[in-house]
Amino acid sequence: MDRPRHLVIRGGTVVPMDEPRRWFRGDVVIRDGLIDSVVEGGVPDGVGGAVLDAGGAAVVPGFVQCHVHVVQSLLRHQADGLSLLDWLNLRTLPYEAALDADGVETAAELGIAELLSGGTTTVLDFGTTHDHDRVFGAAERLGIRMISGRTHMDIGEQAPPSLLEDAAASLADAEAIGARWHGAAGGRLGYAVAPRFALSCSRQLLGGCVSLARRRGWLLHSHASENVDEVAAVREATGMGNIEYLHSVGLTGADVVLAHGVHLEPAEVELLAATGTRICHCPGANLKLGSGIADLPLLLSRGVAVGLGADGPPCNNRLSAIAEMSLAATIHGLRSGPAAVDAWQALALATVDGARALHLEHRVGTLTPGKAADIAVVDLGGWSTIPGDDPAARIVHGAGAGDIRHVLVDGRPVVVDSRLLTIDAETLRRRVDEAWRATRSRMAER
Numbered sequence: 001m002d003r004p005r006h007l008v009i010r011g012g013t014v015v016p017m018d019e020p021r022r023w024f025r026g027d028v029v030i031r032d033g034l035i036d037s038v039v040e041g042g043v044p045d046g047v048g049g050a051v052l053d054a055g056g057a058a059v060v061p062g063f064v065q066c067h068v069h070v071v072q073s074l075l076r077h078q079a080d081g082l083s084l085l086d087w088l089n090l091r092t093l094p095y096e097a098a099l100d101a102d103g104v105e106t107a108a109e110l111g112i113a114e115l116l117s118g119g120t121t122t123v124l125d126f127g128t129t130h131d132h133d134r135v136f137g138a139a140e141r142l143g144i145r146m147i148s149g150r151t152h153m154d155i156g157e158q159a160p161p162s163l164l165e166d167a168a169a170s171l172a173d174a175e176a177i178g179a180r181w182h183g184a185a186g187g188r189l190g191y192a193v194a195p196r197f198a199l200s201c202s203r204q205l206l207g208g209c210v211s212l213a214r215r216r217g218w219l220l221h222s223h224a225s226e227n228v229d230e231v232a233a234v235r236e237a238t239g240m241g242n243i244e245y246l247h248s249v250g251l252t253g254a255d256v257v258l259a260h261g262v263h264l265e266p267a268e269v270e271l272l273a274a275t276g277t278r279i280c281h282c283p284g285a286n287l288k289l290g291s292g293i294a295d296l297p298l299l300l301s302r303g304v305a306v307g308l309g310a311d312g313p314p315c316n317n318r319l320s321a322i323a324e325m326s327l328a329a330t331i332h333g334l335r336s337g338p339a340a341v342d343a344w345q346a347l348a349l350a351t352v353d354g355a356r357a358l359h360l361e362h363r364v365g366t367l368t369p370g371k372a373a374d375i376a377v378v379d380l381g382g383w384s385t386i387p388g389d390d391p392a393a394r395i396v397h398g399a400g401a402g403d404i405r406h407v408l409v410d411g412r413p414v415v416v417d418s419r420l421l422t423i424d425a426e427t428l429r430r431r432v433d434e435a436w437r438a439t440r441s442r443m444a445e446r
């Protein structure tokens, strides 16, 4: 379905996320890719334009995930039962080294297909060291809003040699890729400079990433303080706490998004708040790798800008925004009591707050006239979503990725009646099967 010039999403429970806890029955009118109006009670019958039915469903801003790795999708269900550093060194880095260009593209298509089908319309994505143009090509075709970058790494005894690059050469490659894709597809694609984490980058490389991003006005995206062994290794190597070390090389600030932030010293929380550094909370991945539970209530109370993310398919193993919201609204009860994070806060993390974390709040994150029509329509007819009024509770605690009915990005319907329109599902399944078998046999040969 091409983008209709005029489209009405009709008869849903509209949850604009522009004010806390506001919802009403109404229609969303879209013109030329932008939200034209949000009409309480609905527009009169007979108003022209294409119609998408939202009866019995919630109409919400498309979900924003601030940390995913679509390129890791072909390793899903093959790296279970490991803690972070073994997960990385024994499975994930060998997998990334074994991927060829077609594998990169197929993995990206699989990840993006899952994201869009689950209502996620915007992601900050983390690549591997090679063939990153293929990730952007997949994002351009499938229709997601994506900020992404190839990763950088130049140290690590256990890393496959092919992933360890010359710092200057990898930075030059990133700049060339970013020059090709930043602002492409009508501004739907963007570049972020993505050093993998403190332990896989020399100080010189981290500094080079910071310089490149600031010179070009691109975001910085990395991982920090996910696991106790990682934090201990950073201290042994640098004599500093992880965030403290990143701050010393310039890798803090409002243009920096750090995934995890599970193990933070009190002074580091204050450093994140003072510098405006963004944290992406990844509860599903943190639980699955046994890493721990980030203190989200503390981060929010200190004013740290936080978004939500599923992280990678091998460490979650799903890329569902609703699953992450459900965890975010549940697990903090263990430390802070069952009212610590409610369903509305979780829904905000995956919409308006996520958009703010990525500096996209002028464009997405709320259903506001003038913003891009990035919208998810969530069916509220499933057994676990009834009865009740509160749409946030029904989505966050009751729904799942399979309840997504329609999805639009820039006003283009990419999912209609739960069917992804931008790629043929059977063709993708066949390509995924071929690509993961080929990748797995290359991993076995090494």
Ligand SMILES: [Zn+2]
Pocket: 067, 068, 069, 126, 223, 259, 311, 312
């Ligand atoms: Zn990650």
